[in-house]
Amino acid sequence: MRPLTLQRLFLRCAVLAAILFVVVVIALKLGAVQVSLYGLGLDLLHVLLRRTTALSSNYDMIVIDIRLPRILLSIVVGASLAVAGTSFQALLRNPLADPYVLGVSSGASLGAILTLIAEPYLAVPLAFAAVATPIGASLGAAATVTAVYFLGRRDGQLDSNTLLLSGIISTSFLSAIIMFLITTLAGRGDLRGMSFWLMGDLSSSLQPSLHWVLGIGFLVATGVIYTTASDLNLLLAGEKEAMHLGVDVRRVRIVVYIAASILTGLAVSVSGAIGYVGLLVPHVMRLIFGSDHRILIPTSAFGGAIAVVIADTLARTIVAPSELPVGAMTALAGAPLFIYLLRRKFA
């Protein structure tokens, strides 16, 4: 009998954090511009101390201003998707659930596309121009989440199967609308931009304010989900059983649904729909650490971050100076991994 303790949790998270750190350092080193780690370290120090004029060269500015934000974005997006995936698998009691199964990404894509179409006709102030698309995407995601919530109820409560079905139907419906819009839109340029949402892309520069929104949103939503971690363990053993063991199933369902949808919505709004992370990272973590959500949630967060940083680094270095979509990288790695896990029957 070796139950989970705070110590063991910290230890595992520390190991994963160390791995993440190493991966980040490697990612910082790789790219179109060559940097030395020592110079990089000094630059980071200068940036932290706000002495940007002391930066050694323009090249290092490139790393700080372009590469580093991109890596940080990868971390937050990867962690968000992995935690969302874990939550939805628990909520829907389905090992094939991923963050997009309830239609959030389709809703975000539609919101983004509509924003792109409408932008010339709206009087958007300059300050909001750069965030117009992410905001549009978030609104689309929120609308979809709300609609699926109301469709997914049975007897006034969220029901796993009904929720899953409504999610799948919404996804199809929204995808059809997106396809319709894409084929009737003029110009090849528009199509190019759209493929970003469908495949996922981390190359967008974000306004600093967005960074804060993402970071804080991730921490809050994950924190909220974590408070229900032991409830989720029981939910997976059976709803009725959970109820009899004192879990307020109704409350837990709503809380997890909203928080996980927020995580997904935020991630998709800034980086499109990067696949396989939300589906597979939870399974891999379960294989290694077990199904107790009190450890699964934090380790999935780290695992997702590591996975996406690696995928994005590959995406931007393999065919430099061109880039591949990061979703292609995750799919290339994810599909074989999925098959392997399938054969182990989702340990």
Next chain:
Amino acid sequence: MGRTIQVPQNLRRIVSLSPNLTETLYALGLQDLLVGDTDYCDFPAAAQHKPKVGGVINPSIEAVVALQPDLVLVTKLSNRPETVDALAQLGIPSYATDPHTIQEIISSIQHLADLMGASEAGSALAKELQRRLADTQRRVAQLPRSRVLFIVWTQPLISIGKDTFIADALHYAGAESIVDVAQSWPQVNLEEVARLQPDFLVFAGSHAEIMPLKIASLSELPGWRLLDAVRSHRYVHTDDSIDRPAPRLISAIEDLARQFHPEAFSDKPAAAPDHPEKDSGATAPSSPPAPNANALFGASRHLAAQNLQRAEGLACAR
């Protein structure tokens, strides 16, 4: 398309399934032969009044057939083989063009004219286009080439490959694209662009209309801010004729050359009257960050929608 077709001797009725071919027909004076074109054939204005058969990638085969054309004109770049096959099965031949360089564009214009029995008009037009190209070349030949980034889309950053006619057009305009990739529409790493520091960022018309605010707000974004071209608002803006392999492309080349190397054109007045839809706004490379650049930019977008001539605007950009 690598296929030989039987072209009827007497061509009376033509349908064009590509906007650039529609333009070319008008430039050759053959618009009376045109009985139908696509929804996107918008230049010259008269082309909009022709009977429409649908989109470029998805025209209505029925509508085409209903017009009883002798020949259908397509391009390999925009039209689909399925469309051609469907028409062929109904006994309607298609003629395809696929130019990749400026010279190929000019010769394909000539071939088209020959096909239509208007060889004279064809060679006259080709000669005129070559003359204008040579003139532009002469002016910019001695000057160092401007290094530019041609932007199709900003997020994600997409540019043009080295084998496209747009890249060739940039050559003729006294510039070169900093993207040296074989892929036609590559997604480019921003780091690479920041390292190469292009002199200008080039935006083409239709896209700029969709994302003017995005362009103006680039200077707010951390990565883009590193580009000198962004900080100094060295944006070159041209209309969508750069996208179309048609006679107007030569005007676009002239326009671009003028914006890249204004000093080479000081003796020549701007914008001939036969280009009512030209639109651009730019500042010279050495000017300090111009606070009115955005105003110019915003104003030009507004005015372009009203089809006003911008000759005065060009002249004042010194």
Next chain:
Amino acid sequence: MPAPTNSAGNPLTASDIRLSVEQVSYAYSANPTQAPLFTLEASSFQARPGEIVAILGPNASGKSTLLKLIAGVQAPLSGRVLLDGFITHSLAPRIRAQRIAMVQQDSPLLFPSRAWEFVLQGRHPYSRSLRFETENDINIARNALAQVGAEHLSDRWMDQISGGEKQRVILARALAQQPLLLLLDEPTLHLDIGSQVGLLDTLRRLAAENRYTVVVVTHELNLAAEYADQIVLLQKGRSLRVGPPSAVYQRELLEQVFQTPLSIESSPSGRPRVTILPGANS
């Protein structure tokens, strides 16, 4: 009927009663405007610590519904269920789980766990939101496994043990909740005879040792007769009789309820024993 007495033979007083089911009824209709599809008419009984009550009846007689009302997860249409003076339905879920434990038929686990992990879940009502299990919790879980004779299964995976063993572990989890009231819904359904008897023996021992009140839903006539102190006989939502087995097991009554000819004798332990007579009904 003679005046009710407690197990010591003394006349019972109000303070002896732990569970009091008072005239609870329930109705379920798919549509508020339609007539109810199913009704449970007012039923009552009482139980003391250490007692085993069996709710008996054929299928669709309302047994599981009554159990849910007792468990407090469903509000009765009328009447109330009191556990040590508290209305079960009004208790907060956590508190309720500290007093009432339900043993249901085993549902498939999505991601299998080990037996000790499973039993440890029974401590959930006692742990605060972000805390981990304490030394105390672990001891209680271990103890619970010992009490059902399943300590040797502690490290085994739940999907790799037999049906009977699984049932024991599920019972251990309920014991880990340290409840006052133990509810079981058809616990012997998928078990072989040996396991059935073993389970009920364990229940009887636990009820006596730990002073649990146990309510078991079953349709097994003989097991109920052998192990229960009280029987609640239901048919089509109506409780026909409540009392000790000797009072309830009357031939005409049972034949009417179960729609099959029977004969009733006495078993070696003095309890009634029912024998189903073949043929005659179609």
